[in-house]
Amino acid sequence: MNFGTPTKRSVTIAGHETSIALEPIFWSALDQAATESRLPLNALIARIDAERLEQSPPPNLASAIRQWLFVRRLSGH
Secondary structure (H helix, E strand, O other): OOOOOOEEEEEEEOOEEEEEEEOHHHHHHHHHHHHHHOOOHHHHHHHHHHHHHOOOOOOOHHHHHHHHHHHHHHOOO
């Protein structure tokens, strides 16, 4: 398996642009999760961002996305 190197993408969350660096496998899983949730990618990322900000201390956004995808996978989605 080719894990790839992190790729940066710009996204808009709550009206603010930010860049997120994720490996291609995570971008693919995130795109699939957005499609399955019938949400635009930015909306799904904003939802994950809101959840991460509830944690103390909050992880960085890329880590939160990876963890969210992992938990989603464990729950059978």
